Amino acid sequence: MTENDKKDPRTTRRTEARETRIPLEFQAFHQRFYRPYRRYAELLLGDEEIAKQVVHRVFYSLLVGWKRLMEEANPRESAWGHLKEAVDDYLVSQDREPAITETAAFYYRFREQMDDLRDRFAALETGLGLYAAISKLPPRQLDVVVLHYVFAFSRARTADILGVEEATVRSHLTYARRRLADELGIDLDTNRTDN
Structure with missing residues (x-):
């Protein structure tokens, strides 16, 4: 760069634009994972706008640390962990529990996806016991139940979002x-495998 180039504002803007370009890999990552991240955050936070804000901050943070993230052993799993941490931090800052039990969309979607258990759950007086039981699942089991049953992602897509193997998802679902x-006192067919 010459001395004249340093003084030319057009050159400075072009240089800054080159330095701040969003990597194509990040753009592809964002396109692939933004929607499931937002839906997951919305389910736990119970508010679409807050979920958008939290997920936006997560993706901005991922962009800022993109090179470092790509050096991780499993970038997708690390990114998912970043989302979970951001959602948890928001809930803690607001002194709130996850909104799963209050999210009506969860109720309807869950019932649609779990056809084999519908009749057994319908026999329950209220769905609140189910939601309370789901909210008590260990974190990774909660994640796979939400992604697979609630949002109807296949096991393969759920594994992709979480950055784990499909067999891991199958195990967590089981x-x-x-x-x-x-928790609900339901006798399951133990020979059945999850879809």
Whole structure:
């Protein structure tokens, strides 16, 4: 860069634009994961606008640390962890619990996705026991139940979002179903595998 270039504001703007370009890989990551991240945050936070803000901050943070994230052993899993931490931090800052039990959309979507358990759950006097049981699941089981059953992502897509193997998702779903059945006093067909 010459001395004249340093003084020319057009050159300075072009240089700054080159330095602040968003990597294509990040753009692809954002396009692939923004929607499930936002839906997950909305379910737990119970507010669409707050979820958008939290997820926007997460993606901005991921962009700022993109090179470092790409050096991680499993960038997708690290990014998901960043989202979970941001959602948890927001809930703690507001002294709130996750909004799963209050989210009506969760109720309807969950019932649509869990056809094999619908009749058993319908026999319950209220869905609140189910939601309370789901909210008590260990974090990773909660994640796979929400992504797979609530948002109807396939096991493969759920694994992709979480940055884990599909077999891991299958295992978490199996354990989550067992925990929910135990919590709700439902006898499950133990020979069945999750879809």
